[in-house]
Amino acid sequence: MAYRLSLSRMDELLEKMRESYTIYAPMRFEKRGRYSDTDLVRYDKIRSVRDIVYDEKSHFSPKEVIHPITQALFHFTEFEYRESEVDERPVLVFVRPCDIHGIQRLDTMFLENGDAADPYYKRLRDKVKFVLMECGKGWDTCFCVSMGTNRTEDYSLAVRFAGEELLLEVKDPSFRPLFASEKTADFRPEFVSANRLTVRLPEIKSRDVLEKVHALPLWESYDTRCLSCGACTAACVSCSCFTTSDVAYSENGRSGDRRRVWASCLHKDFTVMAGGHGFRKTPGERMRFRTLHKVYDFRARFGGADMCVGCGRCTDRCPQLISFAATLNRLSGEVDRLNAEAAAATGVSV
Amino acid sequence: MNHDIDIKKLQVNCFRQSKVPGEFMLQMRAPGGVVQAKYLAVVQHIADTWGNGQLHLGMRQTFSIPGIKYENIEAVNEYLRGYIEEVEVASCDVNMDVNEGGYPTIGARNVMACIGNSHCIKANIDTLSLARKMEKLVFPSHYHIKMSIAGCPNDCAKATFNDFGIVGIAKMEYDYDRCIACERCVETCASHATRVLSLENGKIVKDVCCCVGCAECATVCPTGAWTRRPTKFYRVLIGGRSGKQYPRAGKIFLNWVTEEVLLAVIGNWQAFSAEVLNHQPRYLHGGHLIDMAGYEKFKEWILKGVKLNPEAEVAERLYWTETEYRSNIHVKPVCGVD
Amino acid sequence: MTANIFKPDPYRIADIVHETELEYTFKVEAGVKVDHGQFFQISLPEIGEAPISVSGIGRDWLEFTIRKVGKVTHRLFSLRRGDRLFMRGPYGNSFPLDEFRGKDLVVIAGGTGVSPVRSLLKHYFDHLDEIRSLHFIAGFKDRGSILFADDLKDFAARFHAIYTLDKEAIPGFQSGLVTEHIRKIPFAGFADYNVVIVGPPVMMRYAALECLKNGVSKERIWMSFERNMSCAVGKCGHCKINETYVCLEGPVFNYTKAEQLLD
Numbered sequence: 007m008a009y010r011l012s013l014s015r016m017d018e019l020l021e022k023m024r025e026s027y028t029i030y031a032p033m034r035f036e037k038r039g040r041y042s043d044t045d046l047v048r049y050d051k052i053r054s055v056r057d058i059v060y061d062e063k064s065h066f067s068p069k070e071v072i073h074p075i076t077q078a079l080f081h082f083t084e085f086e087y088r089e090s091e092v093d094e095r096p097v098l099v100f101v102r103p104c105d106i107h108g109i110q111r112l113d114t115m116f117l118e119n120g121d122a123a124d125p126y127y128k129r130l131r132d133k134v135k136f137v138l139m140e141c142g143k144g145w146d147t148c149f150c151v152s153m154g155t156n157r158t159e160d161y162s163l164a165v166r167f168a169g170e171e172l173l174l175e176v177k178d179p180s181f182r183p184l185f186a187s188e189k190t191a192d193f194r195p196e197f198v199s200a201n202r203l204t205v206r207l208p209e210i211k212s213r214d215v216l217e218k219v220h221a222l223p224l225w226e227s228y229d230t231r232c233l234s235c236g237a238c239t240a241a242c243v244s245c246s247c248f249t250t251s252d253v254a255y256s257e258n259g260r261s262g263d264r265r266r267v268w269a270s271c272l273h274k275d276f277t278v279m280a281g282g283h284g285f286r287k288t289p290g291e292r293m294r295f296r297t298l299h300k301v302y303d304f305r306a307r308f309g310g311a312d313m314c315v316g317c318g319r320c321t322d323r324c325p326q327l328i329s330f331a332a333t334l335n336r337l338s339g340e341v342d343r344l345n346a347e348a349a350a351a352t353g354v355s356v
Numbered sequence: 357m358n359h360d361i362d363i364k365k366l367q368v369n370c371f372r373q374s375k376v377p378g379e380f381m382l383q384m385r386a387p388g389g390v391v392q393a394k395y396l397a398v399v400q401h402i403a404d405t406w407g408n409g410q411l412h413l414g415m416r417q418t419f420s421i422p423g424i425k426y427e428n429i430e431a432v433n434e435y436l437r438g439y440i441e442e443v444e445v446a447s448c449d450v451n452m453d454v455n456e457g458g459y460p461t462i463g464a465r466n467v468m469a470c471i472g473n474s475h476c477i478k479a480n481i482d483t484l485s486l487a488r489k490m491e492k493l494v495f496p497s498h499y500h501i502k503m504s505i506a507g508c509p510n511d512c513a514k515a516t517f518n519d520f521g522i523v524g525i526a527k528m529e530y531d532y533d534r535c536i537a538c539e540r541c542v543e544t545c546a547s548h549a550t551r552v553l554s555l556e557n558g559k560i561v562k563d564v565c566c567c568v569g570c571a572e573c574a575t576v577c578p579t580g581a582w583t584r585r586p587t588k589f590y591r592v593l594i595g596g597r598s599g600k601q602y603p604r605a606g607k608i609f610l611n612w613v614t615e616e617v618l619l620a621v622i623g624n625w626q627a628f629s630a631e632v633l634n635h636q637p638r639y640l641h642g643g644h645l646i647d648m649a650g651y652e653k654f655k656e657w658i659l660k661g662v663k664l665n666p667e668a669e670v671a672e673r674l675y676w677t678e679t680e681y682r683s684n685i686h687v688k689p690v691c692g693v694d
Numbered sequence: 695m696t697a698n699i700f701k702p703d704p705y706r707i708a709d710i711v712h713e714t715e716l717e718y719t720f721k722v723e724a725g726v727k728v729d730h731g732q733f734f735q736i737s738l739p740e741i742g743e744a745p746i747s748v749s750g751i752g753r754d755w756l757e758f759t760i761r762k763v764g765k766v767t768h769r770l771f772s773l774r775r776g777d778r779l780f781m782r783g784p785y786g787n788s789f790p791l792d793e794f795r796g797k798d799l800v801v802i803a804g805g806t807g808v809s810p811v812r813s814l815l816k817h818y819f820d821h822l823d824e825i826r827s828l829h830f831i832a833g834f835k836d837r838g839s840i841l842f843a844d845d846l847k848d849f850a851a852r853f854h855a856i857y858t859l860d861k862e863a864i865p866g867f868q869s870g871l872v873t874e875h876i877r878k879i880p881f882a883g884f885a886d887y888n889v890v891i892v893g894p895p896v897m898m899r900y901a902a903l904e905c906l907k908n909g910v911s912k913e914r915i916w917m918s919f920e921r922n923m924s925c926a927v928g929k930c931g932h933c934k935i936n937e938t939y940v941c942l943e944g945p946v947f948n949y950t951k952a953e954q955l956l957d
C-alpha cells in the first residue's frame with residue numbers, strides 16, 4: 007500500500023511512531039562541516055520529517071546506528087566483566103538503496119565471519135527497520151549501478167519527498183494500521199538506473215596476476231597523496247573494523263569500560279603489534295589493502311558481492327581529493343594489461 | 357618646471373608625491389582586498405590614459421597607479437566617481453558624499469584581509485564581509501588607522517603588524533562518542549599549532565588555556581568529532597607596526613570576542629582618536645595614539661559602552677617588545693621641547 | 695541474548711617464573727582443552743586485551759610466556775601468585791600433530807618464537823614414540839634472552855638440539871643466526887618429515903628460504919604467524935591478510951599458504 011501525506015500529517019504519524027521506535031535520519035548540523043561555514047550532514051535522532059536531509063547525500067553513513075563509533079562492551083571491576091546494557095527500543099532508520107546493501111556487507115562480517123555472531127552487532131541489528139529514501143538522480147560521486155547496489159527490496163517503508171508532501175510505500179504490515187485512514191496513492195520507489203560515473207571492476211584472473219597487482223607502481227602514487235587519515239573509511243557504510251580497549255573511570259583504575267571504537271586500515275598503526283613491528287608501512291601499501299579488500303578479498307572470501315557498494319562517500323570525504331572510483335578504474339586498466347600479458351605468455355591468443 | 361602644488365592636500369586626496377616633480381601615484385581602495393574583476397578595466401583606463409601604464413599592487417591591497425600628472429588629477433577624480441560609489445557606498449554601505457573630488461581622505465587606510473573562508477580551507481571567518489563592515493565604521497575619517505583581517509591564526513594578512521589586527525578564530529567542540537582515538541588532531545595541533553591536545557584513556561584531552569582557535573583539529577578529524585562552534589570569534593591584536601624608529605609586533609588585546617563586540621570596539625576608534633588628539637587629526641597612526649594614551653586609558657575609551665560576550669578575554673596589561681633601531685630610544689629630553 | 699563471545703573469565707595465577715628480565719611465564723589454573731599452537735586473549739581490567747600463545751599445557755593448568763612489550767603485558771608483570779587474570783579462548787588452529795605422526799620433525803624457533811613451540815616440544819619429550827626423530831634449533835639474541843633454560847637442557851638430552859646465540863658462543867650454545875645452522879639438519883636422511891618455523895617475521899622468512907635451499911619442499915614447512923589482533927574471532931579486521939583472517943585460519947599456516955599471504 008502507498009499513501010500521499012502532507013509533511014504536517016506525516017509529523018503527526020511520526021510522533022505516534024516515536025512512541026515505539028527510535029527514528030534516525032540524516033540531519034543537517036549547520037556550520038559543523040570540515041571547513042568554515044560548511045554544514046555537516048550525518049545521522050541523528052529526528053523529531054520531524056522536516057529534519058531529514060533527503061536531497062543531499064549524507065557525509066557519514068547510517069552504519070553509525072548499528073555499529074556505533076564508540077560502544078561500551080563491558081563494565082569492569084577488579085572482579086568481573088559485566089556486559090553493557092542496550093536500549094531495547096526498535097529502530098527505524100532512513101537510508102539509501104546502497105546503504106541497505108552496505109549494511110548487508112556488515113551483516114556478513116559481524117554475523118557470518120568466524121564461528122559465531124558478534125553479540126553487540128546482533129543486538130542492535132535485530133531491532134533495525136529501514137525506510138528507503140529515493141535518490142532522484144543520485145550524486146556525482148555515486149557508482150551504485152556499477153556495483154549492482156542501486157536497487158533493493160529489503161525495506162519496511164519507502165519514501166519520496168515532494169515539497170510539502172511525501173509519498174510513502176508501506177511494505178511492512180506492522181505499519182499498516184497506522185496509515186489506515188490516510189489518502190492512498192499509486193507509489194513505488196524509483197531507483198537510479200544510471201550514474202554519472204561508471205566504474206569498471208578489476209577482474210583478477212590468476213594468482214600470478216594478483217601478485218603483480220600487489221607490485222603495481224600505481225600504489226606508490228598514494229605514498230605522497232594519501233594522508234592515512236581514515237576519513238574515507240569513517241564515512242564508508244561497509245567498513246567494519248574496530249579496536250577494543252579498556253578505559254578506567256576512576257583514578258585508581260579499578261573500574262571502567264571495555265569498549266570498541268572504529269579502526270581504519272589506512273591508519274599507520276592498524277597492523278602494528280605490541281613491540282612495534284607493523285606489516286603495512288606505507289600509505290600506498292595501506293591504500294592497496296583497502297582497495298583490494300573492497301573489490302577483491304571480500305568476494306574471494308564470501309563469494310557473491312563486493313564489499314564496496316559504490317556510495318561514493320569515501321570520495322566525498324577525502325581531503326586530498328582522491329577519488330575511489332578513479333582508483334578502481336585505474337586499477338582495472340592495469341589488471342586488463344596484466345591479464346593480457348599473462349594470456350600472451352601462456353600462448354593463448356587474445 | 358615651475359610647480360606650485362599643495363602636496364599635503366593631494367596626499368589627503370590619496371595622491372602620493374613622486375620623485376618626478378609634478379607626478380603623483382593614485383591609491384584606490386579595495387576593502388578586504390577584493391573587488392569585482394571588471395574594475396581592472398577602470399584601473400587600466402586610468403593607468404593608460406593618465407598614468408604611465410603601470411599598476412603597482414599596493415602594499416595595503418590598494419590599486420596604485422603611478423605617473424599621474426598634476427594637471428590630470430581633476431579628470432582622474434571625476435572618473436573615479438563611479439568606482440567609489442560602487443565599491444565604497446554600494447558594497448560597503450559607507451556613509452559619504454561621493455562627488456567629482458575623488459577620495460575625501462587618506463586617514464583610515466584600506467582595510468586589508470586575506471581571502472578568508474570564501475575560499476581558504478584554513479579560514480574560520482568571512483574576512484571580506486567583515487572588512488566591508490569595518491570600512492563602513494572607519495571611512496571616511498581623517499584619523500589614521502591601519503587594520504588588517506586574517507581568516508585564521510596563520511595570519512597571512514599580517515594582522516600582527518597593524519594598529520588593529522583581527523584574527524578569525526573558532527571555539528572547538530569535541531564529541532566524545534565520535535572520537536576514534538586516531539590522534540590525527542594531536543599530531544596536527546603539535547605540528548601546526550600549540551600542542552594542546554593529548555590522548556588519555558582512549559579519548560582526547562585539551563589544555564584549553566593555550567588553544568589558538570585555529571580549527572586545524574576539525575579540518576583533519578576523520579569522524580567529525582571536532583567541530584567549530586557556529587558562532588564566529590575574533591582575536592584582536594593592537595599596536596603592531598613597521599617603521600624607521602621602533603617597529604613592533606602587535607600584542608593581544610582581546611581574545612574570543614564576537615563580531616558584535618569587535619564592531620563595537622572599532623566603532624569607538626574615532627572617538628578615542630579624537631580624545632587623544634584633542635579633535636585635531638594628525639598624521640599619526642593608531643599605535644602611536646595608543647602609546648600616547650597609555651594602555652589603561654586606551655582600554656577604557658575603546659571599551660566604552662561595549663558589552664563583552666561571556667567568552668571574551670581582555671589583556672590586563674601589555675608589554676611591548678619593540679625593535680629598537682637606536683637604543684635608549686625611549687629616553688627623551690623632558691624640558692626644552694615644545 | 696546469544697552467548698557473549700567477548701566475555702573474559704577470571705583465572706587464578708598459580709605460579710610466575712622469571713625466564714629473563716623481560717619474559718615471565720605465568721602458570722594459570724585452567725582446565726581447558728587446548729591444542730599446541732593455539733592462543734588466548736588475555737586481559738586485565740583497565741589495560742585491555744592481548745593475544746598470547748600457550749607455552750605449556752597441563753591437565754588443569756596452562757602456561758603463557760609473556761614478553762614485556764605492550765600495555766597489557768607491562769601490567770601483567772606486576773601481578774603475583776594468587777592474583778587473577780582474565781582470559782577468553784583458546785583461539786586459532788594448532789600444529790598438525792596427526793600429520794607429524796611417525797615422521798621426523800624439525801623445529802626451528804627464534805627468540806620469543808620458542809614459547810609457542812614449547813608445549814609441542816614438551817609433548818614429544820613425553821611421547822617421543824609418536825614421531826621418528828626430533829631436531830630442534832633454538833636461537834636467541836644473547837645470553838640474557840635465553841628462555842626456558844631448564845627445558846632446553848632436558849630437550850638436549852632427548853632431541854637432536856642445536857642452540858645458538860646471535861653473536862657469541864657459551865657452553866651449550868653455538869654462535870650465529872638460526873639460519874646458519876639449518877644446513878646441519880640431515881634432511882636427505884629423512885624418509886618423510888615436517889619442519890616447524892616460529893619466530894619474528896624476518897627470521898621466519900629467511901629460515902624458510904634456507905630450508906627451501908636445503909631441498910625442503912614447501913608442503914613440509916609450517917609457520918606460526920603473529921599479528922596485531924583485537925578480537926580473535928574474525929570481526930575486528932586487524933589480523934586480515936588478503937582474504938585470510940589469521941585469528942581464524944591461523945596462526946599456524948603451511949608454507950604453501952603462508953607464501954600466498956601478501957601483506
Ligand code: SF4
Pocket residue numbers: 063102103104105141143144145148149150151155156198315316317318
Ligand atoms: S550510490 Fe548514490 S544514487 Fe546509488 S543508491 Fe547510493 S546514494 Fe543513491
Ligand code: SF4
Pocket residue numbers: 108238241242243244245300313314315316317318319320321330
Ligand atoms: S569504499 Fe567508498 S564507495 Fe565503496 S562503500 Fe565504502 S565509502 Fe562507499
Ligand code: SF4
Pocket residue numbers: 231232233234235236237238239272323324325326327328
Ligand atoms: S580520506 Fe583520502 S587521504 Fe585520508 S586516508 Fe582516505 S584516501 Fe587517504
Ligand code: SF4
Pocket residue numbers: 534535536537538539540541542560576577578579580581582
Ligand atoms: S582526529 Fe578526531 S577521531 Fe582522531 S583522535 Fe582527534 S578527535 Fe578523535
Ligand code: SF4
Pocket residue numbers: 528544545549550551552553562566567568569570571572573574
Ligand atoms: S584549534 Fe586549538 S586544539 Fe585545535 S589544532 Fe588549533 S590550537 Fe590545537
Ligand code: FES
Pocket residue numbers: 922923924925926927928929930931932933934939940941942
Ligand atoms: S583478530 Fe579480529 S579479525 Fe582477527
